[in-house]
Amino acid sequence: MSHMETKKIVENSKERVIGDYNKIKGPYTLPTDWKWVKLGDETISHINPKKTEVRDILDENIEVSFVPMENIDGITGQIIQLDLKNIADVYKGYTYFRDGDIIFAKITPCMENGKCVIVNNLKNGIGFGSTEFHVIRLKKNINKKWIWYLLRFLETRENAKKQFTGAVGHKRVPVDFLKELLVPLPYNGGIPDLKKQNKLVEKIDSIFDEISVMERLREKAVLNTDMLFETILNDFFKKYDNDPDWKFIELGNKDISKKIMSGGTPSRKISDYWNDGTINWVKISDITENQFYINETDEKITENGLNNSSAKLFDEETVLFSIFASIGKVGILKIPAATNQAIVGIKPNENINNEFLAYLLKYKARKLLNKGRGNAQSNINQSILKKFAFPIPYKDNKPDLKKQNEIVNYLNQFNKVLQKLNNLQELQLEKFIYLKENVLKNAFKGNYDDQRSRNKN
Numbered sequence: 001m002s003h004m005e006t007k008k009i010v011e012n013s014k015e016r017v018i019g020d021y022n023k024i025k026g027p028y029t030l031p032t033d034w035k036w037v038k039l040g041d042e043t044i045s046h047i048n049p050k051k052t053e054v055r056d057i058l059d060e061n062i063e064v065s066f067v068p069m070e071n072i073d074g075i076t077g078q079i080i081q082l083d084l085k086n087i088a089d090v091y092k093g094y095t096y097f098r099d100g101d102i103i104f105a106k107i108t109p110c111m112e113n114g115k116c117v118i119v120n121n122l123k124n125g126i127g128f129g130s131t132e133f134h135v136i137r138l139k140k141n142i143n144k145k146w147i148w149y150l151l152r153f154l155e156t157r158e159n160a161k162k163q164f165t166g167a168v169g170h171k172r173v174p175v176d177f178l179k180e181l182l183v184p185l186p187y188n189g190g191i192p193d194l195k196k197q198n199k200l201v202e203k204i205d206s207i208f209d210e211i212s213v214m215e216r217l218r219e220k221a222v223l224n225t226d227m228l229f230e231t232i233l234n235d236f237f238k239k240y241d242n243d244p245d246w247k248f249i250e251l252g253n254k255d256i257s258k259k260i261m262s263g264g265t266p267s268r269k270i271s272d273y274w275n276d277g278t279i280n281w282v283k284i285s286d287i288t289e290n291q292f293y294i295n296e297t298d299e300k301i302t303e304n305g306l307n308n309s310s311a312k313l314f315d316e317e318t319v320l321f322s323i324f325a326s327i328g329k330v331g332i333l334k335i336p337a338a339t340n341q342a343i344v345g346i347k348p349n350e351n352i353n354n355e356f357l358a359y360l361l362k363y364k365a366r367k368l369l370n371k372g373r374g375n376a377q378s379n380i381n382q383s384i385l386k387k388f389a390f391p392i393p394y395k396d397n398k399p400d401l402k403k404q405n406e407i408v409n410y411l412n413q414f415n416k417v418l419q420k421l422n423n424l425q426e427l428q429l430e431k432f433i434y435l436k437e438n439v440l441k442n443a444f445k446g447n448y449d450d451q452r453s454r455n456k457n
Helices: 005-024 049-060 144-152 154-162 174-178 196-236 303-307 355-373 380-389 401-444 449-456
Strands: 034-038 043-045 061-069 084-086 096-097 100-103 116-118 126-129 133-137 182-188 247-248 258-263 279-282 299-301 321-324 329-334 343-348 388-395
Touching: 005 388, 049 061, 049 096, 049 116, 096 133, 100 182, 100 247, 100 449, 116 144, 133 144, 133 154, 133 174, 154 401, 174 388, 182 196, 196 355, 196 401, 258 355, 258 380, 329 355, 355 388, 355 401, 388 449
Parallel strands: 061 126
Antiparallel strands: 034 182, 043 133, 061 084, 096 126, 100 116, 100 133, 247 388, 258 343, 279 299, 321 329, 321 343
């Protein structure tokens, strides 16, 4: 074949590819030198590469990196920790990837939480992880971070959620969603313009860095507000340490609590325990720092789920306390609800104000947290909690309910003011999230493209 014939075939091929891209109609108009392409296009990526790529080195049994789902931070989109495994131990039953790949959580709620990361610095350049990952391996002329930003873009995640398949609790993003996902790309000479992608990513990074500085200041303000209330509680209750009218009574004592029980999680493999559930089911994330009261839950379980698990239904006004994972979170139920096993429900005695008990638990939370850190599993069990002594005002040989009510009214005044401050800070933090989303939207529309700006002028 002559040089001219080869050149003509290449040119025809280039025209066909460009023509195919031009037929794709995206959700908005792009700059003239940009095109909509599908992520699954073979010129853009290889989705879910087969692990047979590394089958030949199985006998060597080398060490590789291992990434369980919990090792990914959904907020930052970074890996918290790389574990190590022998390749023979993870080859079967886990998802394969290698340096430079993007792993994208396909299962709820991990996908919605932004668990998507570019994997790098893998042991021997190879990694395995949860079966709940899709893997995207990009071609050399595609900036990985450009695609990573697109996959973490809130609009992308919302569209992915609409395509979920499977039962409640096990809903997943099908691979076809990623294959059909439209990617806005700058082009030059019929091929993706990597140089321009790099500049756009640098622009996004620069703006995000500036926003992050402001976010850290707001987060510090929220933390300071929480610490201020902790100081208020410490200063208030400490003065009663040697008061003859106060006694240190164990939480399990009948003078304080009628019942202390932990919850449970129905099997997520059985859809009948979750589908169309009507029973509120509290997770730690349902207990917020800003207020005690729990009026709704993110998930609900069915009667069958309740009856076929260690979950228990707690009455309204039950005080909740987390005993592992995030130890020391306190809430008060304003609805009947079950809880997971990380949360204990405490039914106060009739002579104990439940808000007073909640304040006591917050007051002693740090000491309980330190007890948990002393355990191998960094948690506390019911026995530790029941034996933990709390200061209680007494009168006529029984808890002084009137005194408790006075204390609650006093502390509520501080709490309400601090809640307002925290709410304002949280509102500003939410604005930063939407600001970042707006930055990405402008980037994907080509509004940060210098060439486009020059054309407009």
